Amino acid sequence: MASILSNFSLDQCNSLAVPSIAEYFMRIESIEDLDAARVFAEENTLKVMAIGEGSNLVLRPKIPGLVIQIALSGIALIEESITDALVEIGAGENWHKSVEWCLINKLYGIENLALIPGSVGAAPVQNIGAYGVEIAECLERLEYFDLFTGALVGLSAGQCRFAYRDSRFKTDLRDRAIITRVWLRLRKEGGTKAKTKAKAKAEYPSLRAYMDDRGLSETPENVFDAVCAIRKSRLPDPSAQPNVGSFFHNPVVSETQYRDLLEKFPDMPGYANTQGGMKIPAAWLIESLGLKGQEISKVKISDQHALVLTNSNQQDANAVLDAASSIQDLVKETFAIQLKIEPRIYPEH
Ligand SMILES: Cc1cc2nc3c(=O)[nH]c(=O)nc-3n(C[C@H](O)[C@H](O)[C@H](O)COP(=O)(O)OP(=O)(O)OC[C@H]3O[C@@H](n4cnc5c(N)ncnc54)[C@H](O)[C@@H]3O)c2cc1C
CATH class of the missing domain: 3.30.43.10 (Uridine Diphospho-n-acetylenolpyruvylglucosamine Reductase, domain 2)
Known part of the structure; x- marks a missing residue:
């Protein structure tokens, strides 16, 4: 032990x-x-x-x-039919390596989620998502260890209450349920038509543009390569510039507030949010204040991506949170929008 x-x-x-x-x-x-x-x-x-x-x-x-x-390990194909397969993965496996394993074994559905850092067990916690796909779309079920009772409990995807970057593991099951294994239902080559080549989702705008510019067909392998290339060009690598990816959520405002904002800031982008209102890219708000590439409390707002704070000066959490709070204040003063921090702060206070 x-x-x-x-x-x-x-x-x-x-x-x-x-x-x-x-x-x-x-x-x-x-x-x-x-x-x-x-x-x-x-x-x-x-x-x-x-x-x-x-x-x-x-x-x-x-x-x-x-x-x-x-650090619970293991990855295996445990069930398959002509069209799909069930893969069981231990919570301690690395997410990206698991995506690669599935692709090598011609099991498709998670190629858009390539290069998301972290473990398999954390992936359902915030329902990881990127380039038009979320883990909720292929997660069939998972198992967790209940820290209150010592029991192993199974949950179907429906019971996890997945939403945008959210699940029960952030609310009623936080610090109680330790995810031990997940089961992903993935498509096999050709899907329902055995002789057709597998297709992946490539509708997300920046992914679509990348594929079109290079004349790439929508095979899962091409989508995997494209996602890896886009991510490497856009996001600073944590091993070189320590970071946690996006530091703030994209805020959602009411349509009226968005219209009012557009009068003052005509270039402000906004996208209809599926649950109502308009979603505004937080990176645009930060960048338009001229903060991209600047340092606050020795913490840098990445010059690659304004939503990422990098900590190459190895400041502590207090300095990082100071910088975040200054950014929040500046955004609020100018746009009357409150940015919400994305990563988990622990302990909270
Ligand atoms: C450069 C970069 C890019 C990123 N891009 C994306 C992206 O595109 N999309 C996206 O969704 N996320 C993204 N993220 C965020 C991050 O990759 C995910 O949140 C990932 O799932 C975290 O995995 P982790 O193992 O590092 O979790 P940790 O950071 O160790 O933990 C995160 C949370 O999960 C809980 N947790 C961890 N393991 C378990 C477990 N086994 N059971 C129960 N709770 C657990 C922790 O208590 C904590 O609350 C990015 C991060 C970085 C650094």
Whole structure:
């Protein structure tokens, strides 16, 4: 069984590279490890927080309680028909490597989600999505370990209450349900027509433009390559410039507010939001204030993408949150829009 370490540095466990010390830390490689973590936390009245690869977290300098890093492994095709297959993946597997594994095995549906950093177990938490696809579209079910009862529980996709970058793992099941395995239902070559080549989704505007410019057909392999190329050109690599991807959600305003804003800022882009209102790209708001490439509290607003804060000066969470709050204030003053932070801040206060 894995050991429980005290005063453990999480500096290498978060892609923002903020210095952070966990009171207790345990790497979880089996269900027995999870149960041991549960008992230890119960006996010592400790809060438990799970991490995967730490690519969507802003960790404060001191983390009270027990941090568990989920490293449950394994990937296998467990069921198949002429048209589709079911793949079981352990929560600790790397997401991008799992996408590659599926593509090599000619199992399709998640190629648009290539190069999203992080673990498989964290993917359902925020219903990861990119280039017109979300994991909710192919996740059939998952299993979690209940930290309150010690039981393993199965949930269908419907029971996860997936929404845009959201699920129950951010609300009623937060810090209670530790995802251990997921099952993805993926398409096989040709789908229902055995002799036709597999097609992937390529309607997302920047992906469509990339494919059209190069005359690429919509095979899953081409979409995978295109998504990887677009992402590499647009987003700073966390291993070179520590970051957590988009730092703010794209705000949604009412249609009336959007019309009023357009009178003052005629170039402001806006897209109809599926749940109503207009979605405004947060990157546009930040960029139009001239903040792209600037530093606040030694934290840089990436010159590649205004929505990404990079931490090459290895500032702590307080400096990063200071910078974020200055950006929020400036956006609010000019546009009367409140930007919401996307990654999880832990502990919250
Ligand atoms: C450069 C960059 C680009 C990104 N692009 C995208 C993108 O295009 N689309 C997108 O959706 N996201 C994107 N992200 C965000 C990030 O990749 C995802 O949120 C990813 O799923 C986080 O995985 P992780 O293993 O690093 O999770 P962590 O950061 O370790 O944890 C994130 C949350 O999940 C919880 N958690 C982790 N593992 C488990 C588990 N097994 N069971 C229960 N809860 C768990 C944690 O408690 C925490 O609340 C990007 C991030 C970066 C750095």
